[in-house]
Amino acid sequence: xxxxxxxxxxxxxxxxxxxxxxxxxxxxxxxxxxxxxxxxxxxxxxxxxxxxxxxxxxxxxxxxxxxxxxxxxxxxxxxxxxxxxxxxxxxxxxxxxxxxxxxxxxxxxxxxxxxxxxxxxxxxxxxxxxxxxxxxxxxxxxxxxxxxxxxxxxxxxxxxxxxxxxxxxxxxxxxxxxxxxxxxxxxxxxxxxxxxxxxxxxxxxxxxxxxxxxxxxxxxxxxxxxxxxxxxxxxxxxxxxxxxxxxxxxxxxxxxxxxxxxxxxxxxxxxxxxxxxxxxxxxxxxxxxxxxxxxxxxxxxxxxxxxxxxxxxxxxxxxxxxxxxxxxxxxxxxxxxxxxxxxxxxxxxxxxxxxxxxxxxxxxxxxxxxxxxxxxxxxxxxxxxxxxxxxxxxxxxxxxxxxxxxxxx
Amino acid sequence: xxxxxxxxxxxxxxxxxxxxxxxxxxxxxxxxxxxxxxxxxxxxxxxxxxxxxxxxxxxxxxxxxxxxxxxxxxxxxxxxxxxxxxxxxxxxxxxxxxxxxxxxxxxxxxxxxxxxxxxxxxxxxxxxxxxxxxxxxxxxxxxxxxxxxxxxxxxxxxxxxxxxxxxxxxxxxxxxxxxxxxxxxxxxxxxxxxxxxxxxxxxxxxxxxxxxxxxxxxxxxxxxxxxxxxxxxxxxxxxxxxxxxxxxxxxxxxxxxxxxxxxxxxxxxxxxxxxxxxxxxxxxxxxxxxxxxxxxxxxxx
Numbered sequence: 105x106x107x108x109x110x111x112x113x114x115x116x117x118x119x120x121x122x123x124x125x126x127x128x129x130x131x132x133x134x135x136x137x138x139x140x141x142x143x144x145x146x147x148x149x150x151x152x153x154x155x156x157x158x159x160x161x162x163x164x165x166x167x168x169x170x171x172x173x174x175x176x177x178x179x180x181x182x183x184x185x186x187x188x189x190x191x192x193x194x195x196x197x198x199x200x201x202x203x204x205x206x207x208x209x210x211x212x213x214x215x216x217x218x219x220x221x222x223x224x225x226x227x228x229x230x231x232x233x234x235x236x237x238x239x240x241x242x243x244x245x246x247x248x249x250x251x252x253x254x255x256x257x258x259x260x261x262x263x264x265x266x267x268x269x270x271x272x273x274x275x276x277x278x279x280x281x282x283x284x285x286x287x288x289x290x291x292x293x294x295x296x297x298x299x300x301x302x303x304x305x306x307x308x309x310x311x312x313x314x315x316x317x318x319x320x321x322x323x324x325x326x327x328x329x330x331x332x333x334x335x336x337x338x339x340x341x342x343x344x345x346x347x348x349x350x351x352x353x354x355x356x357x358x359x360x361x362x363x364x365x366x367x368x369x370x371x372x373x374x375x376x377x378x379x380x381x382x383x384x385x386x387x388x389x390x391x392x393x394x395x396x397x398x399x400x401x402x403x404x405x406x407x408x409x410x411x412x413x414x415x416x417x418x419x420x421x422x423x424x425x426x427x428x429x430x431x432x433x434x435x436x437x438x439x440x441x442x443x444x445x446x447x448x449x450x451x452x453x454x455x456x457x458x459x460x461x462x463x464x465x466x467x468x469x470x471x472x473x474x475x476x477x478x479x480x481x482x483x484x485x486x487x488x489x490x491x492x493x494x495x496x497x498x499x500x501x502x503x504x505x506x507x508x509x510x511x512x513x
Numbered sequence: 514x515x516x517x518x519x520x521x522x523x524x525x526x527x528x529x530x531x532x533x534x535x536x537x538x539x540x541x542x543x544x545x546x547x548x549x550x551x552x553x554x555x556x557x558x559x560x561x562x563x564x565x566x567x568x569x570x571x572x573x574x575x576x577x578x579x580x581x582x583x584x585x586x587x588x589x590x591x592x593x594x595x596x597x598x599x600x601x602x603x604x605x606x607x608x609x610x611x612x613x614x615x616x617x618x619x620x621x622x623x624x625x626x627x628x629x630x631x632x633x634x635x636x637x638x639x640x641x642x643x644x645x646x647x648x649x650x651x652x653x654x655x656x657x658x659x660x661x662x663x664x665x666x667x668x669x670x671x672x673x674x675x676x677x678x679x680x681x682x683x684x685x686x687x688x689x690x691x692x693x694x695x696x697x698x699x700x701x702x703x704x705x706x707x708x709x710x711x712x713x714x715x716x717x718x719x720x721x722x723x724x725x726x727x728x729x730x731x732x733x734x735x736x737x738x739x740x741x742x743x744x745x746x747x748x749x750x751x752x753x754x755x756x757x758x759x760x761x762x763x764x765x766x767x768x769x770x771x772x773x774x775x776x777x778x779x780x781x782x783x784x785x786x787x788x789x790x791x792x793x794x795x796x797x798x799x800x801x802x803x804x805x806x807x808x809x810x811x812x813x814x
Contacts, residue, residue, distance in 0.1 A: 160674065161674060162674060163670075163671060163672055163673050163674045163676060164669075164671050164676065165671030165672040165673075166672070168671075170671060171671075172595070172597070172659070172665070172668050172669065172671075173665065175656035175659040175660055175669060176656065176660060199787070202791070203787050203790055203791045203794065204790060204794050205791075205794030205795060205797060205798045206794075207798065234655075235653050235654045235655055236652070236653070236654020236655075236656070236669070236670075236676040236677075237652055237653055237654040237675070237676070238653070238654075240634070240651065240652065240653045240654075241653065243634045243651050243653060244633045244634045244653070247634075247651070248634040248635050248636075248648075248651045249634075249635070250632050250633040250634050250635045252630045252766060252769075252773065253630060253631055253632055253633040253657075254631070254769050254772060254773065255631065255632075255633035255655060255657050256633035256634075257773065257776060258633075259633055295788075295791060298787075299783065299784050299787045299788065299791075302783060302787060303779055303780060303783045303784065306779050306783065307776060307779055307780075310772070310775075311772065314769055314772040314773075315657065315660070316660075317768040317769045317772060318627055318630075318631055318657075318660065318661040318765055318768055318769060319660055319661065320663075320761065320765075320768065321663050321757065321759060321760060322660070322663075330768075330771070333772050333775075
């Protein structure tokens with residue numbers, strides 16, 4: 105492959121201009137930031153960041169609608185549970201490409217790993233806001249081990265997996281910095297990191313569901329099942345695949361100048377849709393198995409049962425069918441909308457388990473406060489902005505020509 | 514990373530060895546018996562409680578909490594109250610007109626507490642003699658104990674920027690000095706009996722199965738959630754007392770055991786499985802891309 109066109113960039117530009125300001129002089133770079141999207145992001149952060157400060161000064165009671173009956177709200181249900189599930193694209197795609205050798209999906213591994221890393225990072229930051237004493241976070245790692253606790257397993261896995269994702273993303277960072285030796289060293293770790301990442305993801309994706317095994321009297325019986333760790337793990341694969349389809353479609357629109365136009369993004373979306381269809385189909389039947397196993401059929405004819413059916417039929421079986429139809433008939437638009445619908449469905453499921461079907465039988469119900477919603481929106485906004493910042497600078501969607509032939513990572 | 518047949522079998526062998534390692538179940542059973550004999554508890558006989566709330570006042574004093582509100586006011590019983598961050602025990606009146614029955618609520622100090630097995634830092638910890646104690650310095654404030662507790666006992670200081678979990682301590686410090694818990698030591702009617710849990714169970718059975726016994730033939734807390742230190746007997750249905758139903762007679766820590774038991778299997782079986790698949794897929798791709806001779810030079814990962 106020829107790599108002579110862009111290998112030698114104009115040497116006159118400063119390091120900062122080259123690496124940080126997209127090749128522009130500082131003032132021009134600042135001017136280039138004045139876009140409606142950035143304005144909106146800035147506005148959200150200007151409101152949200154002080155709210156996070158408010159929460160730490162005045163406590164959770166002042167900022168949230170949490171109560172003694174409902175100790176977990178959307179900072180757990182959305183930021184943590186949904187965030188981690190939707191960040192599953194990192195391990196799903198890394199496994200497909202590096203372990204299963206499905207080279208076709210190579211172009212979406214880096215964005216998937218980056219999405220995963222940022223997803224976990226902001227899930228953990230969201231957790232910081234939710235924890236009453238976040239400065240004690242080193243306690244379960246170094247000082248006091250609660251071995252029999254599912255939460256202990258999650259804490260370890262998330263800390264380790266965040267590190268793994270960060271290390272998996274080192275090759276593009278070193279390419280950006282222009283450190284080929286460091287990059288080679290980072291690339292050599294790929295397989296080991298991927299295997300370790302799958303181990304950790306299997307454990308904590310399922311254990312996030314396993315948390316709720318301890319609440320048999322509080323979680324509605326249609327959602328409570330001894331199989332709930334399996335539900336969370338299987339659905340995380342569908343979530344990861346769908347998120348990659350959505351994210352790659354948005355990226356190819358938003359980062360027109362960065363993308364590699366030879367990448368067959370439609371073919372990738374159709375292939376991932378095929379996988380997601382099968383996973384959702386399996387997910388539908390293991391969930392159905394839970395209803396049968398627990399003898400819960402009669403509960404389907406109750407208001408919570410109708411809502412359960414909406415989730416089962418509308419957010420699991422329907423997208424499974426639509427993915428299959430779209431993949432078979434090469435209907436990429438349908439596949440992308442279905443992926444977005446599936447992402448929404450996963451969020452609905454995580455909120456059902458942690459908030460909506462939780463404490464369903466007591467009068468004291470939880471509804472998030474405006475501040476809780478704003479903080480969650482702020483975290484997503486900072487996450488998306490960080491993603492944009494990195495993609496605009498580092499070789500995530502595109503390959504640098506000088507590394508194109510050297511290795512497949 | 515290079516994986517040949519020999520390293521593959523080494524990894525698979527190691528995985529199998531860990532998976533088959535003998536467990537220490539037998540030792541745990543005898544341990545449980547020893548623990549059972551050392552465990553203290555309280556028997557609450559609701560037929561004897563007169564609703565004087567002296568226990569509430571004693572609790573507040575022992576834990577330096579603000580004293581109970583409306584202490585001599587019967588209006589306090591119009592609605593059932595819950596424990597809070599500043600009142601670790603409350604006495605409620607049962608939802609029956611006659612006979613007037615009262616029930617004292619506090620932490621049940623489960624034999625195998627859900628909160629302690631939920632806690633990732635052992636901030637909530639079961640002591641061998643009974644009390645479930647709170648090591649506040651370790652607490653992260655994740656509130657999983659509150660989700661896990663089937664009795665909704667742990668209460669959280671939401672209004673504080675430096676919040677802790679609050680609940681009845683079973684006066685662990687007083688017990689360590691050989692004293693009875695504050696509430697049981699002031700009870701004037703004999704509704705609360707502090708003692709060895711095994712002996713209290715015997716005493717309860719005697720009352721339940723005596724001739725013409727008015728009691729419901731069930732000791733709440735004997736088996737609920739695997740047994741609790743605080744146990745209740747009554748002559749009206751337990752639901753009328755406001756005791757939770759449908760708790761199950763198993764320890765809630767057992768609910769996550771299967772999930773946690775999978776951890777060593779994932780840790781030991783995933784690597785050889787994935788490395789095996791990797792080896793096959795790599796070979797397949799090499800053969801597909803370069804023909805079978807390209808095996809050595811393509812070893813770039």
